[in-house]
Amino acid sequence: xxxxxxxxxxxxxxxxxxxxxxxxxxxxxxxxxxxxxxxxxxxxxxxxxxxxxxxxxxxxxxxxxxxxxxxxxxxxxxxxxxxxxxxxxxxxxxxxxxxxxxxxxxxxxxx
Amino acid sequence: xxxxxxxxxxxxxxxxxxxxxxxxxxxxxxxxxxxxxxxxxxxxxxxxxxxxxxxxxxxxxxxxxxxxxxxxxxxxxxxxxxxxxxxxxxxxxxxxxxxxxxxxxxxxxxxxxxx
Numbered sequence: 001x002x003x004x005x006x007x008x009x010x011x012x013x014x015x016x017x018x019x020x021x022x023x024x025x026x027x028x029x030x031x032x033x034x035x036x037x038x039x040x041x042x043x044x045x046x047x048x049x050x051x052x053x054x055x056x057x058x059x060x061x062x063x064x065x066x067x068x069x070x071x072x073x074x075x076x077x078x079x080x081x082x083x084x085x086x087x088x089x090x091x092x093x094x095x096x097x098x099x100x101x102x103x104x105x106x107x108x109x110x111x
Numbered sequence: 112x113x114x115x116x117x118x119x120x121x122x123x124x125x126x127x128x129x130x131x132x133x134x135x136x137x138x139x140x141x142x143x144x145x146x147x148x149x150x151x152x153x154x155x156x157x158x159x160x161x162x163x164x165x166x167x168x169x170x171x172x173x174x175x176x177x178x179x180x181x182x183x184x185x186x187x188x189x190x191x192x193x194x195x196x197x198x199x200x201x202x203x204x205x206x207x208x209x210x211x212x213x214x215x216x217x218x219x220x221x222x223x224x225x226x
Binding site: 030032045046049093096102103104 | 153211214215218219
């Protein structure tokens with residue numbers, strides 16, 4: 001079955017700097033890769049996603065890149081703000097295949 | 112829309128007791144998922160319903176766990192008897208899409224502590 005790894009497990013950045021979180025997956029049949037943000041005491045919330053026919057997607061300060069050949073995808077957050085502090089999860093899925101989530105990255109943005 | 116609604120938000124019980132967690136998905140969503148979150152194991156899928164029918168229950172840990180979806184607007188996850196290792200946050204999520212193809216909308220979770 002699918003296996004998703006995520007690095008780093010914790011990340012601290014200064015406000016205004018960029019943050020990058022990387023994930024790898026094992027199943028070449030996976031074709032949909034969402035990223036979720038979980039704030040303390042809340043459920044995860046989708047922030048951006050990418051499908052396997054696209055190499056990069058951007059939404060304001062957030063971008064995701066996908067390398068299908070290498071089976072890895074990354075989340076990029078630019079100009080980080082304190083409200084970006086949260087746990088971020090990557091996931092891999094596909095038609096008929098439930099999501100497998102990575103273990104999460106705790107991002108701290110220091111003022 | 113109020114989003115996915117879970118109850119209770121917090122439950123503290125003693126080992127051996129029955130626990131029932133409840134979920135109301137977003138109206139119109141045809142897929143419902145129960146996840147368990149722990150520090151050690153992260154987010155694990157327990158069971159997936161599509162159109163009220165259980166499709167994948169391979170993540171249900173053992174026979175002590177059961178889930179039902181009697182109609183499109185209600186689901187329960189029951190643990191009987193509960194054990195300390197069941198302590199976790201249980202999330203319900205719903206989606207317009209089938210497995211692994213679209214956005215999951217999560218509830219705020221039910222934090223279970225079994226003493």
